Amino acid sequence: MSRIISFFFKGLEGLLVLLLAAMVVMVFGNVVLRYLFDTGIDVSEELSRFLFVWLTFIGAVVVGRENAHLGVETLVARLGDNGRKVCMVLSDLFIIGCCAVFFWGTWQQAEINATNYAPITEISMLWIYGVGFFTSIGLGLMAVLRILRVVTGRVSEHELKAFAGDYSGDEAHALRERLE
Template sequence: MHKLVDGYFTLLKVLAIICLVTMVVLVFGNVVLRYGFNESILISEEISRWAFVWLTFLGAVVLLRERGHMSVDLALRALPSWGERGCLILSQLLMLACSGLFFWGSWQQMEINWNVPSPVAGWSMGLFYGSGVFFGISACLIHLYEIARLALGGEIPRPDLSAELHQ
């Protein structure tokens, strides 16, 4: 199971790289075409925008899983072990609630815009808002996993400060 989950997140990283490369190629190519040849590719801007949105949400899911988000744990470290664990579970519950709201709002937007075509490509705008649905579901699953892990006595995550000190 661990290999399957790692493979899934590796796939997300590869998809994020594909989105980034797509954005760079399309935007740079369009700039060259506009200034060099007074032409442009109409669909380039729209695909770049979609790639940017999906890149953002793919990256957010990967960072959430790797605990790469910002945290201030000065007060947390001053608590006893049970207090620290309780605060971490509470914070995961609050993030779960926020991610659930994000999922619900994105789902509603996806439903509303499912039959609305994008301006140039004509693709369903529901797919555009689907990035939020993807993030909401993924974030909720990650938060549920973290809550269960902490509640069952798993290791309390601590940032590795040694790497930052050596830079």
């Protein structure tokens, strides 16, 4: 199961690279066209904006797996393991709540976005803003799984240290734990 999850996230990372590369090509191409010929490709302007939205929201899920989102460790660093576990569960409950609100908002807007079309490409805006479904489910699921690991006692010491902002230690050990 962990291999499937690892493969899934490697696929997401590959998708992020492709999205970023496509954005760079489109934006740079438009800059060159505007500089040399005083014109640009309208489709590339619109698509690069859409790709930026997808890049941001898919990237949030990838970063969520690596626990690399912004955090305030000042208080948590002073707590022991039990205090860190309580804070970890509380923060994950907060994340689940935010994901539920985000999912519900995306759901509420889905009908409007499905009938609203981009001005140049005429892509349904649901394809752009529907990425909120993926992000809310992805981040929420990871938070639920982490709560389950804390409750069942399967959260590692390294993960507790990282939650408190302490990233010292054996890098190979950290990589091994992340892949498990």
